[in-house]
Amino acid sequence: MSEESQNAKPSNKVTQLGDFALQRELGQGGMGKVFLARQVSLDRLVAVKTLSRELSKKEGFIARFEREARSMAKIDHPNVLKIYAVDSAHGIHFAAIEYVDGQSLQKWLDQLGRLSVGDAVHLAIRCAEALRYAHAENMVHRDIKPDNILLTKKGVVKVADFGLAKAMDDDVSMTQSGTGLGTPLYMAPEQARNAKHVDSRCDIYALGVTLYHMLTGQLPYTGKTTLEVIMAKEKGRYASARTLRPELSERLDMIVDKMMAKDPAQRYKSCEDVLKDLQALGVQTDALSFIAGAEAAPVQRPVANVPLTAAAPGARKAGSTAPSFGSETATQTGTRIWYVQFEDAKGKSVVEKHSTGRILKMLAAGQLTAKAKAKVSADGAYYPLAQFPEFAKAVEDSIARRTAAIRKEDMKSLYSRVERDQKMFYLKRKVKDFFRNIFGVASLLVLLGVIGVALWFGWQYGAELPAKVAGMIGFGDSAEKAPNQPSTERTAVLSEGGIVPEGTVRPR
Known part of the structure; x- marks a missing residue:
């Protein structure tokens, strides 16, 4: 749908499809x-997208294609590519779509590598606004990626292929010519598992990957095959955007991480929440800096949902000087004095007099909150600042900043607790190692002492020890004499007793 070829001719002989005269192939x-x-x-x-012969043979697909195209035609948003007609002629099914005189975001990324922080956030906000509008119409894109984000020569962002991506999801293989790995690289993990049962959070994930790509010039997950990319996403580990680009703020890095959370339950629940956090950063550019002559994007924000009290400011009471919400009040200058x-x-609780400009500065500095009230005269009634057109946007921004600060503080508290637990773990491990080492040294000293005592006894009593042991078990000097050789004392006793030794002739 973007102008990529200037001289190419239609590849068939058909030069007109219904109300549309074909000029050249894009x-x-x-x-x-x-x-x-x-x-x-x-x-x-206009840009005319024709169906291939293979898809035209599928009656079910044609019916779904036409149904989704009609649904897409209901989306009327400045950042969504419009569909003008869906029809068939000469056996060719086609859709006539808004023509963009520019090129895709992917082409710009190929040229620039990465974008400035302001331009990247600008583009993300415009896409989130388009998605918010479509999601409110129960339309899920399911194929957000830089190829489907077109930029006009005036820098207007156009999200393409709403509805058409949904109609094609089950019928066009990812290996078909022209698709390659584009979809899996930005696709949410749950969509890869079951593309039929996804909700708007899959678009938030894909937009998060796109924002990551714009900020870093890289993709969080890569692989040589579709399966490798899907498996990498299932693991959910990637280098944070701030690691690759240190000048990014911690808040922006956290926003990208939350958009790309592997678990949909941990992701942003709606594009409204995404927009609040992105706009609260205050870093987006008014117009894209890399497109010469780009125009500033119009501010699009939802009307603040502030409930009115019984005595609404727009309904004056008799004798009351409460301000009305007419055009006169909305156009007051910053010199107006308020109570x-x-x-x-x-x-x-205090009451002070300040000008409009001073109140706006106090809201921006956090000195005033959404609870503050104001009135234009001493005898009037106080009403919340958010009910005055002069302060509605500033109050909304203040709430967004406060919400982001609370989330940041919560994350800091979480990081501090994790760091504290980690330090305690290392301390306990050091104490255990210390006592383990002490026990080991003590055991070694005891063993060495036992060995030393044994050696000392061996050195002192080594010569006498065998004889003492032998005597204790009955093996002394008498045991060494032969049993057939009686002692001298025994021989003498036998002689006195009249016993004659063997071999002697006793006289008669």
């Missing part, structure tokens, strides 16, 4: 070829 995508055409009846340029009622740093 490119080819997963569905078929794309042509630049002129709508004869309204005399305007402001708020709580000071000590929690005490």
Whole structure:
């Protein structure tokens, strides 16, 4: 749908499809070829996307394609590519879509590598606004990626292929020519597992990957095959954007991480929440800096949902000077004086007089909160600042900043607790190692002492020890004499007793 070819001719002999006169071929995508055409009846340029012969043979797909195209035609948003018609002629099924005189975000990333922080956040906000509008119409894109984000020559962001991506999801293989690994690289993990049962959070994930790509010039997950990319996403480990680009703020890094959370339950629940956090950063550019002559994007924000009290400011009471919400009040200058009622740093309720400009500065500095009230005269009634057009946007921004600060503080508290637990773990391990080493040294000293005592006894009594042991068990000097040799004492006793030794002749 972007102008990528200037001289290419239509590849077939058909030069007109219904109300659309084909001029030249712009490119080819997963569905078929794309042509630049002129709508004869309204005399305007459009892009005509034709279905390939293979898809045209599938009656079920054609019916779904037409149904999704009609649903997409209901989306009327400045950042969503419009569908003008869906029809068939000469056996060719086609859709006429808004023509963009620029190129895709992917082409810009190929040229620039990465974008400035302000431009990246600007693009993410515009896409989130388009997705918020579509999700409110129960439309899920399911194929957000830089190829489907088009930029006009005036820097206007256009999200393409709403509805068409959903119709094609079950019918176009990821290996078909023109699709490659584009979809898996940005696809949410749950969508890879079951593309039929996903909700708007899959678009938030894909937009998070796109924002990561714009900020770092890299993709969080890569692989040589689709399976490798999907498996890497299932693990959920990637280098944080701030690691690759240290100048990024911690808040922006946390926003990207939350958009890309592997578990949908840990992700942003809606694009409204994404927008609040991105806008609260205050870093987005008014116009894209890398496009010469780019125009500033119009501010699009939802109307603040502030409940009105019984005595609403727009309904004056008799004798009351409460301000109305007419155009006169909305156009007051910053020199108007207000009576402001708020709580000071000590929690005490005070009333001060301030100009419009001063109140706006106090809201930006956090000196005033959404609880503050104001009135335009001494005898009027106080009403919340958010009910005055002069302060509605500032109060909304203040709430967004406070919410982001609370989340940041919660994350800091979590990090501190983790760090404290980790230090305690290392301390306990050191204590255990210390006592283990002490026990080991003591055991070694005892063993060495026992060995020393044994050696000392051996050295002192080594010569006498064998004889003592032998005597204790009955093996002394008498045991060494032969049993057939009686002692001298025994021989003498026998002689006195009249016993004659053997071999002697006793006289008669």
